[in-house]
Amino acid sequence: MLRYSIRRLLVLIPLMIGLSVVVFLYVHMMPGDPVQAMAGPDTNPELVEKIKHELGLDRPLHVQFLDWASGLLRGDLGITFRTRQPIAPILLNRIPATLELAGGALIVAVLLGLPPGFLAGLKKDTKFDYVFSLVALAGLSTPLFWSGYLLMLVLAVKWGVLPAVGYIPFSENPKLNLTYLIMPAATLGIGMAPYIAKMTRTAVVESMQEPFVDFARAKGLHKKRIIFRYVFRHAILAIVVVLGMDIGFLLGGQIVVEELFNWPGTGRLMVRAVLERDYFMVQATILIYAAVFVFINFLMELIHGGLDPRVRLE
Amino acid sequence: MKLIRRLRTNALAFIGALAVLGVLLMAMAAPVIAPHDPLEAETSDRFLPPGNSKYLLGTDFLGRDVLSRIIFGSRISLLIAGLSVGAAIVLGVTSGVIAGFFGGWVDTVIMRISDVIFAIPTLMTALGVVGLLGRSMNAVVVALAVSYSPLFARVCRSAVVSIREMGFVEASRAIGASRARILAKDIIPNILPLIMVQATTSLSWAILAEASLGFLGMSVEPPTPSWGTMLTTGREYFYSGPTVPLFAGLMTLIAVYAFNLLGDGLRDLLDPRAWEQLN
Numbered sequence: 001m002l003r004y005s006i007r008r009l010l011v012l013i014p015l016m017i018g019l020s021v022v023v024f025l026y027v028h029m030m031p032g033d034p035v036q037a038m039a040g041p042d043t044n045p046e047l048v049e050k051i052k053h054e055l056g057l058d059r060p061l062h063v064q065f066l067d068w069a070s071g072l073l074r075g076d077l078g079i080t081f082r083t084r085q086p087i088a089p090i091l092l093n094r095i096p097a098t099l100e101l102a103g104g105a106l107i108v109a110v111l112l113g114l115p116p117g118f119l120a121g122l123k124k125d126t127k128f129d130y131v132f133s134l135v136a137l138a139g140l141s142t143p144l145f146w147s148g149y150l151l152m153l154v155l156a157v158k159w160g161v162l163p164a165v166g167y168i169p170f171s172e173n174p175k176l177n178l179t180y181l182i183m184p185a186a187t188l189g190i191g192m193a194p195y196i197a198k199m200t201r202t203a204v205v206e207s208m209q210e211p212f213v214d215f216a217r218a219k220g221l222h223k224k225r226i227i228f229r230y231v232f233r234h235a236i237l238a239i240v241v242v243l244g245m246d247i248g249f250l251l252g253g254q255i256v257v258e259e260l261f262n263w264p265g266t267g268r269l270m271v272r273a274v275l276e277r278d279y280f281m282v283q284a285t286i287l288i289y290a291a292v293f294v295f296i297n298f299l300m301e302l303i304h305g306g307l308d309p310r311v312r313l314e
Numbered sequence: 315m316k317l318i319r320r321l322r323t324n325a326l327a328f329i330g331a332l333a334v335l336g337v338l339l340m341a342m343a344a345p346v347i348a349p350h351d352p353l354e355a356e357t358s359d360r361f362l363p364p365g366n367s368k369y370l371l372g373t374d375f376l377g378r379d380v381l382s383r384i385i386f387g388s389r390i391s392l393l394i395a396g397l398s399v400g401a402a403i404v405l406g407v408t409s410g411v412i413a414g415f416f417g418g419w420v421d422t423v424i425m426r427i428s429d430v431i432f433a434i435p436t437l438m439t440a441l442g443v444v445g446l447l448g449r450s451m452n453a454v455v456v457a458l459a460v461s462y463s464p465l466f467a468r469v470c471r472s473a474v475v476s477i478r479e480m481g482f483v484e485a486s487r488a489i490g491a492s493r494a495r496i497l498a499k500d501i502i503p504n505i506l507p508l509i510m511v512q513a514t515t516s517l518s519w520a521i522l523a524e525a526s527l528g529f530l531g532m533s534v535e536p537p538t539p540s541w542g543t544m545l546t547t548g549r550e551y552f553y554s555g556p557t558v559p560l561f562a563g564l565m566t567l568i569a570v571y572a573f574n575l576l577g578d579g580l581r582d583l584l585d586p587r588a589w590e591q592l593n
Contacts (some may be wrong), residue, residue, distance in 0.1 A: 026442065026446070029446060133578075137571065137574050137575065138567075138571055141518065141522070141567055141570035141574050142567050142570075143522060143525050143526060143529075143542075143545075143563050143566050143567060144526070145525075145526065145529045145542075145563065146545070146559070146562075146564070146567060149545065149549070149560070150560070150563075153560075157556070248433070248434070248435035249435065251435045251437075251438060252435035252436060252437035252438065252526075253437075255437055255438075256529060256530065259529070260529075260549075271530050271531075273445075274444060274445040274532070275531055275532075277445070279445070282441075286438075286442060293433070297433075
């Protein structure tokens with residue numbers, strides 16, 4: 001296990017280095033002058049040059065990169081163009097909200113998606129399975145901003161049960177914090193549930209086809225026992241693995257949900273940055289997202305290796 | 315049992331095809347079937363609720379007919395989806411076929427690049443591209459094309475790798491057929507069903523992605539009607555005109571579901587048979 005972990009870690013390091021190079025170059029990939037774009041197309045070119053010099057953007061690229069990279073290692077993510085505030089604290093501030101939303105959504109998604117998916121896998125090719133496929137497909141086709149909007153309309157406006165938008169840190173008021181969390185987490189969770197349901201179904205179907213199921217039946221074990229002791233465990237493995245790899249949907253969906261509910265997370269921050277053309281902020285957020293993504297994948301690989309010895313031997 | 319399954323998948327594909335056709339017709343016939351000009355603002359008729367005789371689905375904050383805007387919005391969504399998936403097919407199929415056919419380091423390089431792109435969620439890639447190129451239809455098309463190419467590349471590559479080893483390809487090689495001829499006559503015709511299936515599914519995601527980008531404010535600029543942007547502008551007037559975003563979102567759902575049904579049905583119909591035929 002240790003050797004496998006070290007191997008995975010060794011792959012991680014050049015990946016992160018490559019990633020930082022790509023992200024750094026991102027700002028310079030745009031057609032035209034980035035500083036001109038940030039300052040505004042009508043800005044006096046002399047002023048643009050002055051700003052460039054101030055921010056050290058007229059130095060040779062490799063010098064800029066080394067400066068930026070060394071800053072990264074110190075935890076310095078640069079400053080926003082608009083307000084010249086350091087970015088790192090701004091991002092850090094938003095992480096609790098983002099994690100809360102992600103966590104809540106995952107819980108909802110697993111609770112909603114796992115049971116039907118499991119049943120559908122067991123009852124493959126029956127009416128239940130058929131209806132399940134149609135409903136799951138409909139769920140996948142639903143735009144997040146629509147389901148969220150619908151929830152808002154019904155729960156907040158029509159029935160007045162929950163507040164439409166708002167946020168308060170957990171440390172200040174846990175009960176209120178959770179009340180605000182319900183709708184966004186439910187929206188994102190409902191959006192993810194069809195994926196989880198489908199994956200679960202596939203995992204169960206595959207598990208049922210394994211030879212050990214036939215052996216258990218031949219042994220004369222009671223059907224329910226087979227399902228819960230063997231099939232479930234085997235399927236869970238596949239589900240956990242694929243769950244980690246579906247972080248993509250979570251990341252993308254979170255952006256939309258944060259926008260809709262004015263949830264102060266990192267997704268919203270990135271959208272603002274892109275719309276305001278604050279490339280430093282965009283750069284920093286892309287880097288953080290990419291790093292988190294790679295790291296989570298790394299963790300998933302470790303878990304996968306831990307659970308399935310066959311993977312460690314690759 | 316098998317017969318029932320065949321009929322079922324046929325029905326799915328059929329319904330999906332009908333629905334897709336419906337959406338396509340709606341987009342093409344937009345100027346004819348839309349009751350009003352989608353850009354025409356009647357400020358005296360702002361925020362009319364749905365159900366009145368003049369404006370079936372009501373009006374938005376500028377007094378424009380919601381139904382007409384939704385009908386015309388399909389044009390933008392389908393156009394963007396079509397262009398981006400088309401570009402993704404060109405890019406993805408070419409690289410996938412090259413990677414699968416030639417193998418070696420070419421294969422490794424192409425697949426590594428496509429893995430990296432594939433790993434990044436579509437919305438993120440789109441945000442990045444829009445951040446660089448600005449808010450426009452071109453940016454969205456480029457962003458989505460880049461996001462979806464790896465899918466086609468992967469699918470084509472594995473297909474080519476399997477087909478490459480098959481008897482009839484070896485036979486062609488034995489009689490001295492050139493590489494180009496093998497590609498054109500043996501390989502490409504056999505990956506077409508896979509491409510078709512993948513294209514349909516990708517189209518559905520592209521429509522969803524464009525709507526989401528529109529919602530975030532990254533798609534076409536107003537006053538062009540797009541389902542996603544209708545939802546954003548509708549949000550600002552949450553209390554005065556809540557129905558606008560509902561219909562826009564519903565339409566998106568229907569369109570995406572239609573393409574998904576078609577894609578799923580096609581996959582069940584074409585895939586196993588394609589491989590059976592080859593074997």
